[in-house]
Amino acid sequence: MRNISRLTSFGLVVFLLFPFVFLILKLNAISIVDHEEVSWALKNSTLQAAGSASLALILGFIFFSGIVKIKEILGIKIFRWIEILCLIPGMLPSLFTILILMSLIHPFPMGLKGIILIHGIIYSGFIALNIYQLVQDKAQSLVEVAYILGASRTQIFVQIFRLLKWELISLWILIFSICFTSFAVPLTVGGGWGTTLEVLIFEKIRLSAAWSQALSLALLQSVLLFLFSFIQRPGAALEVGRYSQVPILGGFTSGLLLIFSLLAYYGTFLLYSFRGWTQFFQLSEIVGSTLQTVPQTLIVGVSCGAMIYMMLNLTAFGWKQKWLRRFLIGFVAPSTSLAGLIVVLLRPDYFWMQIGFFTLAFVTIVFGGLYRMGFDQRLTSLKMQIEVAQVLGAHHWLIFREVIWPQIHPMAARLAGIASLWMVGDFALSRVIFSQDIVLAQVVQGLINSYHLDIGMAVMNVVILIGLALYFLFEGFGRVFSYKTP
Amino acid sequence: MKHFLTFVALVFFGLFLALFVRRNQNPENDSRPTLRIYAASSFIKQWGPGPWLKEKFESTCDCVVEYHDAADSVSLIQRVKSEPKNKSVDLVLGFDQYDLEMAQVGLDWKNVKVDPQQFEEPVRPLLSRTSFTPYDWGVLAFIGHRNADKSLPSNTDDLLAPEYASNISLQDPRTSSTGLQFLLWLIQVKGEEKAFEYLQKFNSQVKAWGANWSLAYGLFQKDQVKLTFSYVTSPVASLKENPQSDIVALPFAEGHPVQYEFLGIPSTCLNCDLAEKFVTLMLSHDGQRVIMDKNYMFPVIKSVTKGTMFEAIPEFKTIDMTVIPNQAERERILKKWSQVRRSE
Amino acid sequence: MFASFIDSVKYVGHLIPVAFLRIFLGYYYLQQALLKFNGDFLARPRLAAQIADILPSLSSPEWYKILVERLVIQHWQGFAFIILGVEFTIAFSYLLGYVVRPVAIMGVVVSLNYLILLGSNTDDLYRTFIAVHLMMAWIGAGRCLGFDYYFFKRRRGLWW
Incomplete structure (x- = not known):
């Protein structure tokens, strides 16, 4: 066996x-690519991915608080819908997300900020759901004990952060690797920061059919991310706890922010698609x-x-x-x-x-x-x-x-x-x-x-x-x- | 009720599957010859010219037309090179003038017999220069909204006006053919040094260098920018959807770049006669009409635009695209362009 | 469930003749459905052409004629698929003796439409079908030599 x-x-x-x-x-x-080109692309890829992962994590925490509040107030059925709505932005084509966010945010910041903003918003819902799952799996007892001992919400959050440190780092690395290999968003809104390794790979293939150069870039990308993963450590153990006190982590403002963001995002999307249905x-x-x-x-x-x-x-x-x-x-x-x-x-x-x-x-x-x-x-x-x-x-x-x-x-x-x-x-x-x-x-x-x-x-x-x-x-x-x- | 509905749903689903499997069974069961055509996806989609041409051709040829969608020109060329002998490609559609050099590396192409006299004047010189045959062409220009109050830009320097700051969308020349056209056009009209100086200033006017045409045009369609770089036939597409559309192509004093789309018959074709007949259909009046209507590109054959919305498009001064920089030259220019972007 | 299939002969054995009729009808529908599936029923608008020919001379209500003209003939392919699906549903339901009652009602509706739309040549056939379907629904023909018996034992009610 x-x-x-x-x-x-x-x-x-x-x-x-x-x-x-x-x-x-x-x-x-495997051919070597000009190091100036590669280092510039690598710098762009790293900065935008790191920024995007960080923003996604921060927004994810805020939205997690919102999710908890929504579940408490509106019940589990609405909560299930929120879960789904948080996952969808990751599957929409970049064009749609770019259009939606550009119409919601005026003026839209182009460049590095623009890339980080779009990626951060796309993956924040997903991070929020993961944090929710992590708290349910590993931190329920901690929350209950902290609450009984009179800790404030902020203090409980700090303790959760300490307990789930490695899990959150894993999530950060996951979003980092996804954004590191992103193509359309950095290129379209990134301005001078728009050339990532992925764009370089595409360029090598499309312009000069330089497959061996493209392969070397892909290998470089994979090796770098592989090495990066060595930062990770095992996280906290699973535990059986009670959900009863988790709602104290819910924030009314966060809940409103989450609902407002979802309404704005999907409202814009549906508005754009409404015209399409009449033509369809x-x-x-x-x-x-x-x-x-x-x-x-x-x-x-x-x-x-x-x-x-x-x-x-x-x-x-x-x-x-x-x-x-x-x-x-x-x-x-x-x-x-x-x-x-x-x-x-x-x-x-x-x-x-x-x-x-x-x-x-x-x-x-x-x-x-x-x-x-x-x-x-x-x-x-x-x-x-x-x-x-x-x-x-x-x-x-x-x-x-x-x-x-x-x-x-x-x-x-x-x-x-x-x-x-x-x-x-x-x-x-x-x-x-x-x-x-x-x-x-x-x-x-x-x-x-x-x-x-x-x-x-x-x-x-x-x-x-x-x-x-x-x-x-x-x-x-x-x-x-x-x-x-x- | 649940049982009944589930049962009905299951039966219908099973029927769907059965029809679907039957439709996708090995087509080699058909004894008729198969004309294998590799084309760009916009050509073979249900709303493109491909289905009409296929139906028309199959009704007379006693053959089966099989379209294969190639993601882009590089994949197209790679696939043509790597197909086995018994599944050789008969016809390839969708190269533009910048792909021809790559297409001729390691591949031979047949000379397609055409009558040059039936072709439009701007297209005729291309027939003698290459073994590929153009089947449609387009003029590229900046597209904007008709403005009763202000005059619209009429040359490249007008694009530097403050009102267009972060209000133009373009395509990245490294990832888009239209973007590359823009860059090469700029170099041709201004000279290389002046073109790059211009780009340094022009960058602040560009809101986004989209990865492809649809991203750039999508930003324009959704009013995120005032101007975009597209085809002069784009307003026709807009008018068809919305008769009140005020989108116009802007004629520039410097002239405009042109994009040609070519077809080619590889020398390794199996059904070369059928391929030539299909080309004849494509270059016929009806074929060109359908390509024009569905592709929103100009026909290469004379008198096809008469009586259509395309006839109303004003004539745009085009620049001579006879000198096409080779691959090495293009790579050098794009490297220089990347450096300009890096300094933003 | 399979034991109930056999048990049904013991407890509702008086329905065996009806069960045979049901199975025979199921087989008939299966044959018809397979003929359509393997032929060009879905590819060519035969039914739509037939209906279009007979529509002017129909003595059915105006609203029905308008509905048929605007919906059925225009979207003949979709309706052809639905008709084929319904025939398969009736076939499998009658052969297995599962959800026979509601499917029999479905059969009545389909036969009624055929009766109106396919001309006087097939009048008698479809009238007979309507009668047989109604009888299947009334008696609950799926209870004998059918899977309906299993649910009839446990749930009772109108559906079984």
Whole structure:
């Protein structure tokens, strides 16, 4: 059993590293890029990513307080909706978010501030949800005890920060790595700060087809982020606590701020898309395209989610392999542009081959990020339980089945749902892999690129609905098939 | 009720799946020859000219037209080079004049026989210079809103006026073909040194250098900027959606850059005759009309614009685009441009 | 659930003849549905053309004619898909004996529409179908040799 665990872990690593290995072998060379260009791009990437992660964390804390208050006042149903609305900005195309925020914030600050603002707002909701989950999993007792001992809200927050320091650093690093590899936002609003490593990679491929230079930049990007991940440490252990006192962390102002921000963001989006709906039904070709791609999008979404769920479980199965954990914390997938090259070289021609390729490529790109989204922390927090089970003589499979899986399954299912939500909104990868319109995001992309921006925004509503349906499907799977207390 | 609705939903879903699987089964079951065309996605989308051309061609050729969407010109060229012999590409659409150099590296292309006399004057010289054939073209200009009170910019220096500070959107020349066109146009009309001096001042007028055309144009459509760099046919697209639209293309005294879109038949084509016939359809009056209407680009064939909204577009002075900087030269210019951006 | 399938013969055995009729009708619908699926029912507007021909001479209410003209004929492909889906639903429901009552009502509605729209040649057939569907719904034909018995035992009520 231990050998099977080692084998699966090794297989996982090979799968994730395959793109790099394949490209290095195929291209046969890695070329050096001009160091001035690289250092400038690296500086931009680092500064904007660090700023974005910091702002996202700060806003995330504020919105977390708002979420707690909303749950207390408005109840769990509204809270579930808030949860979903916080996740959606991450899946919308950059153009929409840029347009929405530019129309809400006048004058919009361009340059480094602009990049940080947009990224910070996009990921703040996601961070807020993660902090909420962390407090529920690890800090409920702390809050209760602190409250009983008469601590103020600020003091409790400080204690939470101390307790969950490493988890928050993990979250910071996660957003940092996502923003580090961002492309459209820095380029569009970044002004002179707009050239990131990702832009440089795209430039090398597009202008001079310098694939080996692009590959060297991608490797540099991945290695840097991998090294950065060594900062991380294991966080606090999971604990069983009571939610009853957590509401004291809720802030009325934060709640109002959160609701106002969501209303402003989605209100603007719906306003823009309203015009699009009136035009949508006038163009029968677009209606046909949209309907045609809906079942295909569902199939691709389900397959991506299922694969992520399976891989997370495989990772949990290989819990003994510490090197696997270290690798996954630091792993950053290659740029989408390079994924495009791999696709071109491997030539998936038939429809089902393309679906398979897309699933594999998308999973490779997002798996690292999803793993770092609390799954790693969850696994490490089970360490004590695993040790107890080992001492009592349980073998590997029994430990996985009875100790690990029941506790990671709901989270794995939820992360699979998030992966499906992201996949449905993916534009970059579907564009390079599919040679026809397979998923709805391609239809939206096509509309945006051909004078039909409003209709594109309208169809984006359908994309969001499908993404949410898939998210709920996986979340429901996580809840229904989990162990229930008798 | 729940059981009944679930049952009905399941049956319908199963039917959907069954139809979907049947539709996507291996097309090799069809014994007719397949014309494989690689094109830009805007061409083959349901609202582009591709579906009309496919239907029209399939009704007469006893063949199947298979479109393949290539994300961009570089992927297009890479795919053409790497396709196996039995799945060779028959026709490629969507190169612009800057892609032709890369397209000829490692690939041979057939000379397509066309009658130069049927082509528009500005396009004719291109026919003898390359084995690629243009199928549409566009003039690039700054687009703004018609203004009864003030005069609109009529040359590049007018763009430096304070009222346009942070009010222009453009495309980044490193990531967008239109952006590259802008930069090269500026160099051609002003000379390289003066062009870069101008860019130093012009940068403060630009709100955003979008990653692609849709980002820049989207900012303009949503009134985030007053001017954007796009095609002179963009106002036609706007008028079709909204007859009250006041969007106009601004004629500049210096002249305007032109973008041509080319097609090519690789020498490794399997169905070369079919490809040539398809080209004939594309270059026919009806074919050009559809391409013009759906692509919002000018036709290359004479008299196609008569009686259409495109006829009303005023004539724009275009600059001679015969001298196309090679790849190395373009890289040098873009490096210089990056340095200008770095000093912002 | 499968045990109930067999048990139903013991407890509602008097419905066996109806069950056979139900299965036979289910098989008939399945055949019709498969013929449509494998043919060009979804690709060509045969039904729409047929309806368009007969519409002027129909003696049905005006609102029905307008509805058919504006909705069914214009969006014939969507309706073709719905009709195919409904036929498969009836087929599987009758074959399995599951949710037979509500599906039988659905069958009545579909047969009624066919009766009005497909001309006098098929009048008798669809009248018979309407009668059979109504009988299926009334008797609860899914209880014998069907999965409805399992739910009928536990939940009772109008649906089973």
